[in-house]
Each structure stands twice: as C-alpha cells, then as structure tokens.
Amino acid sequence: GAVVSQHPSWVICKSGTSVKIECRSLDFQATTMFWYRQFPKQSLMLMATSNEGSKATYEQGVEKDKFLINHASLTLSTLTVTSAHPEDSSFYTCSARGGASSYNEQFFGPGTRLTVL
Amino acid sequence: QKEVEQNSGPLSVPEGAIASLNCTYSDRGSQSFFWYRQYSGKSPELIMFIYSNGDKEDGRFTAQLNKASQYVSLLIRDSQPSDSATYLCAVNPRGFKTIFGAGTRLFVKA
Numbered sequence: 001g002a003v004v005s006q007h008p009s010w011v012i013c014k015s016g017t018s019v020k021i022e023c024r025s026l027d028f029q030a031t032t033m034f035w036y037r038q039f040p041k042q043s044l045m046l047m048a049t050s051n052e053g054s055k056a057t058y059e060q061g062v063e064k065d066k067f068l069i070n071h072a073s074l075t076l077s078t079l080t081v082t083s084a085h086p087e088d089s090s091f092y093t094c095s096a097r098g099g100a101s102s103y104n105e106q107f108f109g110p111g112t113r114l115t116v117l
Numbered sequence: 118q119k120e121v122e123q124n125s126g127p128l129s130v131p132e133g134a135i136a137s138l139n140c141t142y143s144d145r146g147s148q149s150f151f152w153y154r155q156y157s158g159k160s161p162e163l164i165m166f167i168y169s170n171g172d173k174e175d176g177r178f179t180a181q182l183n184k185a186s187q188y189v190s191l192l193i194r195d196s197q198p199s200d201s202a203t204y205l206c207a208v209n210p211r212g213f214k215t216i217f218g219a220g221t222r223l224f225v226k227a
Contacts, residue, residue, distance in 0.1 A: 044205070044217055095161075103148075104209040106151075107163060108161050108163075109160060111160040
C-alpha cells in the first residue's frame with residue numbers, strides 16, 4: 001500500500017499556543033487529503049477534506065478559523081490548531097487519496113497525539 | 118438510519134476460529150468498499166477493498182460484497198490474538214468522500 005507520514009507523532013503544548021501537523025504522501029501524489037480527529041474510545045470524526053491548490057471543505061461544526069488546513073502541493077497537507085485549548089487534546093490523523101488507483105482507497109498516516117496543558 | 122452500520126461488539130472468538138464481521142450501507146449507488154483495521158491508539162490501516170459482488174480473498178482475509186442486499190462482510194480465518202482490534206467498514210459512494218462505520222471490536226482469545 002501507499003505510505004503516508006505524519007509529523008510530529010506527539011506534541012504537548014501550552015494553552016493558547018498554535019500547533020502545526022504535517023501530513024505527507026511519500027510515494028504517490030495525493031489529490032485529496034482528509035483530516036480526522038478521534039477522542040478516546042470514540043469513532044473517527046472527519047474534520048475536513050482538502051484538495052491540492054484549493055480551499056479545504058470543513059465538516060459541519062468544525063471551526064475553519066481554528067483548524068487551518070493548507071494543501072499546497074500534491075504530497076503535503078498541514079493542519080494548524082490555532083490557540084489550542086485543553087478540549088482540543090485528541091488524536092489527529094490524516095489520510096491521503098490519489099495515485100493510479102480508481103477505487104478511492106484512503107491511506108492513513110500514523111497519527112499525532114496532541115495534549116494541550 | 119446511519120449511512121454505514123456495524124455492530125459495535127465486542128466480538129469474541131477463540132484463537133484459530135473464523136471471525137465474521139458485518140456491515141450494511143444505505144447508499145445503493147456506492148461503488149467501493151473497504152475494510153480497515155485499527156489498533157488502540159493507532160491510525161486505521163487498509164486491509165482489503167472490494168468493488169464487485171462476490172468474494173475477494175487475500176491471505177487469511179476474505180471480503181464479501183452483496184450489492185443487492187447492501188451488505189459487506191469480512192471473514193478472518195485462523196484468527197490470531199494479534200487480530201484483536203477494531204475493524205472499520207468504509208463505503209465510497211460514487212467518488213465522494215468515504216463514509217466510515219463506527220467499527221466492530223474484535224477480541225481473539227488465546
């Protein structure tokens with residue numbers, strides 16, 4: 001399968017600071033990337049969909065000014081959590097779709113665990 | 118009605134048995150169907166996808182699709198304790214965003 005990396009794998013920050021998470025497709029061009037959040041023992045929750053070179057589409061209830069997404073190239077998307085607060089502490093994971101396959105498989109990065117103190 | 122429904126489990130099977138995981142979906146026009154495995158604290162990992170009616174086998178895994186019944190299943194033969202995880206069914210309706218089920222927790226007893 002295709003490889004997606006994510007950095008950092010974990011981060012601890014103080015309340016009010018901003019945190020940037022990078023998602024990279026290493027061996028294919030990702031036309032679309034997705035950002036998910038998952039709280040303990042809960043389901044994956046899609047936050048937003050981003051296509052290279054265009055604005056991200058956010059899911060209902062997700063604040064676009066708080067969760068800034070940039071998909072500047074076919075291999076890189078970033079999620080910035082601005083003015084993070086303890087309630088933003090969660091597991092954030094990205095997935096990428098693209099390449100030669102026409103079946104719309106999504107490949108996930110390893111995830112980032114964010115803890116806001 | 119949820120778009121992708123799965124029994125939350127836990128499904129408990131003894132080591133060496135066949136684990137059967139089921140999923141139903143609501144969009145009749147769906148074209149691609151996926152099974153992901155997610156270990157606790159980790160991201161989902163794609164293990165199978167299927168797009169035609171019938172069975173698709175890959176090692177110990179068999180995905181089954183019945184579009185008329187809007188039903189997808191995953192069979193895991195010779196289950197191992199390392200198969201203990203949450204299995205997510207995902208459905209892609211006509212190229213739009215993929216819809217994930219809430220997952221079924223599988224526990225394989227040694």
